[in-house]
Amino acid sequence: MEWIVLDDFPDTGPFRGRDGTLRFWKTWSDSFADFYAQADAYVEAGDSVIVMTRMVGRGKDSGVAVDTPVFAMVSTVRDRAVVRMEMFETKEAALGAVGLPSDTPFESF
Numbered sequence: 665m666e667w668i669v670l671d672d673f674p675d676t677g678p679f680r681g682r683d684g685t686l687r688f689w690k691t692w693s694d695s696f697a698d699f700y701a702q703a704d705a706y707v708e709a710g711d712s713v714i715v716m717t718r719m720v721g722r723g724k725d726s727g728v729a730v731d732t733p734v735f736a737m738v739s740t741v742r743d744r745a746v747v748r749m750e751m752f753e754t755k756e757a758a759l760g761a762v763g764l765p766s767d768t769p770f771e772s773f
Contacts, residue, residue, distance in 0.1 A: 665680065665681055665682070665684070665685055665745075665746060665747060665748070665749070666678070666679065666680050666681075666684070666747070666748045666749070667679035667680075667684060667685065667688050667748075667749045667750075668748070668749070668750035668751065669688070669751050670735065670751045670752075670753060673691075674691060674695070675687075675688075675691050692719065692721070694724075695721075695723065695724060696721030696722060696723060696724060696730060697721060697722045697723070697724045698720075698721055698722050699719070699720070699721035699722075700719075700720055700721065701717055701718070701719055701720075702717065702718050702719075702720055703715050703716070703717050703773055704716045704717065704718070704734060704772070704773065705770035705771060705772050705773065706770060706771055706773065707759075707764070707768055707769070707770045707771065709759075709762035709763070709764050710762070710763075711740055711741055711742060712738050712739060712740045712741070712762045713738070713739050713741070714736050714737070714738050714755070714758045714759065714762065714770075715736070715737045715739070716734050716735075716736055716755060716770065717734065717735060717736070717737050718731060718732045718733065718734045718735070719731075719732045720732075735751055735752060735753055735754075736751065736752040736753075736754065736755050736757065736758030737749060737750070737751055737752075737758075738750045738751075738752065738758050738761060738762060755770075
């Protein structure tokens with residue numbers, strides 16, 4: 665498993681394997697209380713799926729509410745396991761990365 669994150673994340677990685685995945689989620693859970701990822705819509709693309717996501721929580725120290733802008737997460741699946749997760753700032757960028765046209769419709773969860 666490999667995670668490719670947005671450039672403005674506090675820790676941009678690399679995040680590889682089980683330990684990298686745990687470190688990625690620990691970065692978020694250490695900084696925020698009541699933290700969760702909100703998945704809004706998705707589209708399948710061959711061996712990948714794009715999920716439009718935002719992160720929501722409250723700063724542990726500051727108490728400030730956090731609700732990130734929506735971004736795209738592309739998960740690549742092989743043999744029924746996610747082997748790569750890559751984040752994109754826009755839906756269009758994610759669609760282009762998997763070879764779909766920019767007007768591809770998404771399904772709601």
